[in-house]
Amino acid sequence: MSAPRAVIVRRDTELTALLARHGTRGQVAFFLEGRGQTLQAVTERDDRIRAALADVAAGIPADWRRATVERDELPRFVFEPGDVVVVVGQDGLVANAAKYLRAQPVIGIDPLPGENAGVLVPHPPDAAAGLLEATHAGTAPLRERTMVEVRADDGQSLVALNEIMIGQPGHQSARYTLEVGGAAERQSSSGVIVGTGTGASGWCRSIARIQAPALALPEPDAAGLAWFVREPWPSPSTGADLVAGRLDGPESLTLRVESDALVAFGDGVEADRLTLGWGQRLRVAIAARTLRTVGA
The missing domain is CATH 2.60.200.30 (Probable inorganic polyphosphate/atp-NAD kinase; domain 2)
Incomplete structure (x- = not known):
């Protein structure tokens, strides 16, 4: 029997998308300043999201398999029946993943508390380890939506x-x-x-x-x-x-x-x-x- 697999679902941060469009941090800063925003605010959100992803990855048991899928890759990604899915992002990212799942449990992690509604991502990043273990053991509370x-x-x-x-x-x-x-x-x-x-x-x-x-x-x-x-x-x-x-x-x-x-x-x-x-x-x-x- 194969080891359990944790699948982390994520999406590009604002900073990643801006860099892909403008090329350098200097160009991103110039673009944002022209619209009354700052690179610092975008960078801080990027840092918080990356820290949340690191916490979730560190919480996956060492003997588990693991995979990461970007939102745009969801239609092509093959979920396994025994996967435990960990969505790190906004509530909408859970909805984006839902149509591709068949009864796999979903743990919603909010990387930016206070900025997201948190209806579908109610958990802090440091709760991932305990939730993964409890979900695999069948002791985590589940809601059938x-x-x-x-x-x-x-x-x-x-x-x-x-x-x-x-x-x-x-x-x-x-x-x-x-x-x-x-x-x-x-x-x-x-x-x-x-x-x-x-x-x-x-x-x-x-x-x-x-x-x-x-x-x-x-x-x-x-x-x-x-x-x-x-x-x-x-x-x-x-x-x-x-x-x-x-x-x-x-x-x-x-x-x-x-x-x-x-x-x-x-x-x-x-x-x-x-x-x-x-x-x-x-x-x-x-x-x-x-x-x-x-x-x-």
């Missing part, structure tokens, strides 16, 4: 942790017929959002505050989703009555595409998307799989 799935009639599908967005790729008006709860309506809008209880702490909550303040958003581990239509346009041929609601248990939301093309993507990653043509139907519902987070 509901995910959302969109599936098209041609077999295409994708899942997301926070929300699915369906709309025009150029962010123009999307036309479709929406069917939910036995009702149907032709609509023209800037898109449809279907989110989970985890997503209810972010984008969905901001939409709900304006569009449906009385709607009870689901909890992260509840078998429920919330859906919203963004900026529906009432016209002689389109309506704006079906604008928000809940999907509980096996309930689903269906769209029939009536535009040249719509796209569906999850958790803000539009590059990883489904492309849907005129007349296609897609169904959005609770995904069969969940994300297992450690201690949150």
